[in-house]
């Protein structure tokens with residue numbers, strides 16, 4: 659059984675250890691350290707195994723960006739960075755990435771009903787891009803080597819799209835119910 663719950667501050671070193679199995683040491687791990695130091699715990703979540711409480715995935719959300727790739731990003735009001743989303747290689751493909759991302763977006767929407775959330779993803783990371791697009795993110799910019807070491811997309815979602823996908827659906831009651839449950843149930847069992 660796996661569960662999703664809010665990040666606890668004392669779990670940061672366990673997340674860094676897991677992150678080292680998932681992300682590149684040279685350019686991503688320094689950013690992961692930064693994200694861990696400035697992420698907002700109320701907006702960041704972990705996926706844990708219920709047998710031994712091991713962390714198998716995490717999503718980190720920051721209000722102050724880990725890095726500003728373009729000047730315009732400093733000027734976006736109510737801006738959030740989805741700084742890291744990572745699932746242990748053994749736990750990938752079970753819907754955890756989707757669940758963590760939905761929890762983060764739901765928490766962001768609770769924090770600000772007029773938000774923009776962005777992220778950076780490598781252009782070759784097809785799986786992650788598919789996941790982000792499925793949950794409503796759109797490609798804003800393709801970065802060049804002077805901006806990021808690997809070609810990447812800056813992707814984003816704002817309130818309008820979030821509401822369209824998660825709030826203003828025909829199945830409004832179920833969606834809102836899920837949204838509220840996401841926020842009050844701790845932990846939430848996902849499989």
Ligand SMILES: CC(C)(COP(=O)(O)OP(=O)(O)OC[C@H]1O[C@@H](n2cnc3c(N)ncnc32)[C@H](O)[C@@H]1OP(=O)(O)O)[C@@H](O)C(=O)NCCC(=O)NCCS
Nearest residue numbers: 743744745750751752753754755756778779785786788789
């Ligand atoms: C990307 C990542 C977070 C996805 O998490 P996950 O739990 O494996 O993903 P899910 O099981 O929730 O899959 C959701 C959707 O993502 C897409 N997807 C995920 N992995 C994929 C892959 N290897 N190939 C193609 N599509 C993939 C699919 O559209 C999938 O939906 P579907 O199963 O209905 O087709 C995870 O694989 C991971 O941690 N990868 C390494 C780190 C990373 O790339 N992080 C993102 C950096 S920006």
